Amino acid sequence: xxxxxxxxxxxxxxxxxxxxxxxxxxxxxxxxxxxxxxxxxxxxxxxxxxxxxxxxxxxxxxxxxxxxxxxxxxxxxxxxxxxxxxxxxxxxxxxxxxxxxxxxxxxxxxxxxxxxxxxxxxxxxxxxxxxxxxxxxxxxxxxxxxxxxxxxxxxxxxxxxxxxxxxxxxxxxxxxxxxxxxxxxxxxxxxxxxxxxxxxxxxxxxxxxxxxxxxxxxxxxxxxxxxxxxxxxxxxxxxxxxxxxxxxxxx
Amino acid sequence: xxxxxxxxxxxxxxxxxxxxxxxxxxxxxxxxxxxxxxxxxxxxxxxxxxxxxxxxxxxxxxxxxxxxxxxxxxxxxxxxxxxxxxxxxxxxxxxxxxxxxxxxxxxxxxxxxxxxxxxxxxxxxxxxxxxxxxxxxxxxxxxxxxxxxxxxxxxxxxxxxxxxxxxxxxxxxxxxxxxxxxxxxxxxxxxxxxxxxxxxxxxxxxxxxxxxxxxxxxxxxxxxxxxxxxxxxxxxxxxxxxxxxxxxxxxxxxxxxxxxxxxxxxxxxxxxxxxxxxxxxxxxxxxxxxxxxxxxxxxxxxxxxxxxxxxxxxxxxxxxxxxxxxxxxxxxxxxxxxxxxxxxxxxxxxxx
Numbered sequence: 001x002x003x004x005x006x007x008x009x010x011x012x013x014x015x016x017x018x019x020x021x022x023x024x025x026x027x028x029x030x031x032x033x034x035x036x037x038x039x040x041x042x043x044x045x046x047x048x049x050x051x052x053x054x055x056x057x058x059x060x061x062x063x064x065x066x067x068x069x070x071x072x073x074x075x076x077x078x079x080x081x082x083x084x085x086x087x088x089x090x091x092x093x094x095x096x097x098x099x100x101x102x103x104x105x106x107x108x109x110x111x112x113x114x115x116x117x118x119x120x121x122x123x124x125x126x127x128x129x130x131x132x133x134x135x136x137x138x139x140x141x142x143x144x145x146x147x148x149x150x151x152x153x154x155x156x157x158x159x160x161x162x163x164x165x166x167x168x169x170x171x172x173x174x175x176x177x178x179x180x181x182x183x184x185x186x187x188x189x190x191x192x193x194x195x196x197x198x199x200x201x202x203x204x205x206x207x208x209x210x211x212x213x214x215x216x217x218x219x220x221x222x223x224x225x226x227x228x229x230x231x232x233x234x235x236x237x238x239x240x241x242x243x244x245x246x247x248x249x250x251x
Numbered sequence: 252x253x254x255x256x257x258x259x260x261x262x263x264x265x266x267x268x269x270x271x272x273x274x275x276x277x278x279x280x281x282x283x284x285x286x287x288x289x290x291x292x293x294x295x296x297x298x299x300x301x302x303x304x305x306x307x308x309x310x311x312x313x314x315x316x317x318x319x320x321x322x323x324x325x326x327x328x329x330x331x332x333x334x335x336x337x338x339x340x341x342x343x344x345x346x347x348x349x350x351x352x353x354x355x356x357x358x359x360x361x362x363x364x365x366x367x368x369x370x371x372x373x374x375x376x377x378x379x380x381x382x383x384x385x386x387x388x389x390x391x392x393x394x395x396x397x398x399x400x401x402x403x404x405x406x407x408x409x410x411x412x413x414x415x416x417x418x419x420x421x422x423x424x425x426x427x428x429x430x431x432x433x434x435x436x437x438x439x440x441x442x443x444x445x446x447x448x449x450x451x452x453x454x455x456x457x458x459x460x461x462x463x464x465x466x467x468x469x470x471x472x473x474x475x476x477x478x479x480x481x482x483x484x485x486x487x488x489x490x491x492x493x494x495x496x497x498x499x500x501x502x503x504x505x506x507x508x509x510x511x512x513x514x515x516x517x518x519x520x521x522x523x524x525x526x527x528x529x530x531x532x533x534x535x536x537x538x539x540x541x542x543x544x545x546x547x548x549x550x551x552x553x554x555x556x557x558x559x560x561x562x563x564x565x566x567x568x569x570x571x572x573x574x575x576x577x578x579x580x581x582x583x584x585x586x587x588x589x590x591x592x593x594x595x596x597x598x599x600x601x602x603x
Contacts, residue, residue, distance in 0.1 A: 077503045106508070135517030141459075141504040159459040160504050162467035163416055163423060167343075190464075191414040193421040194342075196405075198366070203335040210332045211299050214308055223303045230299075 039137040039146060043154045045069075048133075050126035053103065053113055058124055060133075061152055064098035066176050068169070069146040070123070071102050071139045074115040077160045081143040082119035088166040089121060097173055101125035102133060145169065149176055205235030212244045221248040277383035283369035287360040294361035301360045309359065329353045342412035349411045356410065374403035377410075384473050391474025394439075397430065398473050406430075407472070423472075424464035447549070454550035459504075461549050469500060469548075486541035489563055493539040501542050510534050523580070523593035545572055 039045075047061045061067055070085065072078035082101075089099055103112045105127050116125055128134050137146060145158040147169075156172045158165075171188035174180045180188075197203060212227030225248045231241035287301070288294055300308035304315060309328060311319030321328055326349075330336060333353075339345065348355035356376060358367045370376035378385035388398045397406040404410070409420045419426060430436065432448035451457070460468035470480045478487060483499035491497060495507050509518045510533045514525045521528045532540045542548075547556045553574060563570035573584035582592035 073506070075503065131517045138520075140506070140519075142506060143504075159463065160468060161460075161463050161465045163419070163465055167416065168463075187414075191422060193425065194409045194413045194415075196409060196420075197333075197335060197411065200335060206335070207332050208299065211303075211305075211308065215303065215305055218305070218307065218313075220303075220305065223305060226303065227299065 039139070039154055039157060041154050041156065045137065045146070045148055045152045045154065047152060050102075050128065050133075053101075053109060053116070053125040053127060058126060060100060060126065061148075062098050063150075065096040065150045066098070066173050067148045067152070068097065068099045068173070069102055069133075069148070070099060071128075071134055071142055071144045071146070073104060073107055073142040074111055075142065078143040079115070079119060080162075081160055081165065082116065082121045084165045085123075085169070086119055086121040088169050089123065091166075091170060092173060095173065095177060097177075099123045102128045104131050104134065105129045106131070147172060147176070201234045202238075205231040205233075205238040205241060207231075208234065209238050209240040209244065213240060216244055216248065224248055278380050279382055281379035282355070283358070283379075285354050285359055287358075288363070292363070295363045296365050296367050297361040298359055298367055326350060326353055329359075336411065339412035343414055344416055344418055345412045346410055346418055372403065373405050374399050377404040387471075387473045389474075391471075391480075392476045393478065393480050394474045395472060395480060422464040423466045424461065427466045445549070451550055454547070454552050456552065456554060456556055457550045458548060458556055486543060489541060489544050489561065490538045491541050492536055493534045498542065520580070520595050521593070522595050524595070528593060545574075 045060075047059060049057050049059050052058045060069070070082070072082060085099065092099070101116065101121070101123050103125060109127070112125065112127075139146065141159060143160050145156075146154060147156040147158065148154050155176055158169060158172070161168065167188060171180065171185055175182070175185040208227045208231035212224040212231060215221075215224035215227060224244060228241040228245040228248065231238045232245070235241075300306070305313065306315055306318040307313040309318075309321050311322070323331075326336075336349070340350065353359075356368060358369055360367070362368055363371065364373070364376075368376050370379060378388075384398075384404075388394065397403070407420060407426045408418045410418070413419055415422055428447050431444060432446050434446065436444045436446070438444055451461075460466065466472070469482055471482055472480070474480065475482065477484060481500055483503065484497050485500040486497050493510070495502060495511070498507070498510070506518060509515075509527070510529050512518060512527055513530045513534075515522060515527045516525050519527060519529055532545070533542075544561055545557055547558050549556075551557060552559060554576070557574045558572045560569040560571045562568070571584075571586045573586045573590075575582055575584065577592055580593045580595040582590055584590050
């Protein structure tokens with residue numbers, strides 16, 4: 001006679017095993033059983049059903065236009081990433097984006113649940129049985145984000161970053177959704193150098209020219225002339241300085 | 252007994268430093284005088300209207316001794332001439348004082364510092380508020396000179412607004428490489444530092460943090476406790492007894508199970524069947540090969556940043572790693588050991 005609690009345990013075990021077999025089978029059809037199954041942009045991730053951290057099972061993919069698969073394990077860097085992602089997730093909530101956490105079955109479920117709860121990231125978390133998906137995609141690290149489009153095609157893989165993590169995730173998602181173009185995406189990925197005000201010679205000239213104009217208004221041509229000359233030293237084409245200097249030099 | 256006392260003293264000192272750092276406030280609201288310098292103190296930099304004796308540009312009267320109130324309060328007056336700062340409101344990251352009160356940082360009359368900055372140095376000004384940075388920089392075991400010398404904070408940060416978080420003037424790597432590509436750069440012991448421009452020109456397989464331009468992923472930039480300001484421990488030598496704590500830097504991202512599991516078909520491709528070769532090489536009580544024995548940390552010509560050669564022995568003889576991929580896995584040609592191929596396409600059925 002099987003006790004109800006044993007029957008429950010057996011059916012959960014069967015479900016997990018069935019999911020693992022299905023996952024491996026689906027993955028095997030997508031990626032040949034070779035050592036070159038390294039996920040690259042363009043690769044297609046097969047859909048599958050995995051056990052959910054809170055119980056039951058869920059499909060990996062929905063009909064969202066962008067999926068972000070977050071591979072993580074309890075640890076400082078995953079904590080930072082999931083906490084950052086909690087802020088990102090709020091920005092992305094209004095968009096067709098599904099964020100799914102993936103944790104190894106080797107992590108005790110209670111530990112994984114507590115860890116996710118502490119980061120305040122509210123996303124479905126699925127259990128990657130035997131690291132099957134992690135291995136098939138050759139993620140190789142935690143945390144890591146595998147980002148796919150509506151056809152489950154990988155368009156970006158985002159590893160841990162101390163700085164700019166949310167900026168880059170948001171930019172990649174917005175680019176994939178067509179909200180920003182290639183130029184804007186590149187500006188986010190490679191922001192270039194932000195100049196200091198003193199680097200902007202045109203602005204420096206404008207300030208001196210403005211001071212000169214106000215000095216001229218008060219009848220202080222001697223002072224104004226010095227200001228206009230300082231403006232022209234910074235920007236010889238500053239029209240206000242040229243005009244002001246001409247007025248001061250008029251007999 | 253003496254050794255134990257020394258150990259206890261060392262631990263107590265470390266704990267005291269940590270407590271002091273934890274207690275130090277990260278940021279406070281410092282304030283400075285906005286008056287002209289005292290008589291007899293030579294100004295290095297003067298505000299143009301003040302230098303021209305045109306007090307009425309900002310004040311009620313053109314009377315240096317009694318100019319009266321300023322025409323407007325706060326930043327509104329400054330923006331009348333310095334209008335280009337309005338555009339900074341559109342930037343993603345803004346320094347709070349900029350749009351609250353310019354005079355938090357600038358003396359409106361004159362100063363001994365460039366740009367009429369308060370305090371006696373850029374470092375002194377910034378750390379008047381950012382005391383957490385001051386504490387980190389001054390108590391660090393391994394110090395970073397650009398933090399406290401020369402342009403100091405302005406070496407890396409834009410004090411007004413920026414497109415990168417932490418008010419960085421550019422992505423971390425783009426900042427770092429400005430110095431870390433200068434020929435002849437050395438550490439405080441005279442050891443040459445890597446020229447990263449040259450390194451990356453010659454080696455195209457980049458470690459993820461380098462590809463992401465995120466030096467901060469592994470290095471603490473204001474100063475740190477570890478060699479090369481690494482955030483956590485990283486083995487300094489070719490051999491080390493295996494202890495996961497010693498690999499905290501790598502295991503922050505990389506899966507520690509890749510070294511802990513003797514058998515695997517999922518954690519790594521560096522395996523002969525299911526025999527985990529990371530485990531074989533690294534996980535030893537005495538002479539474990541550290542990550543640096545085989546992997547470059549920044550960039551390499553080979554996949555997985557495998558090294559071309561590694562310094563070995565007291566004279567740092569360059570021992571070639573000799574890695575080659577093969578049709579069924581890979582091999583390392585005879586250097587450390589005889590040429591040994593590995594096959595990673597099917598689990599092994601034979602116990603070694």
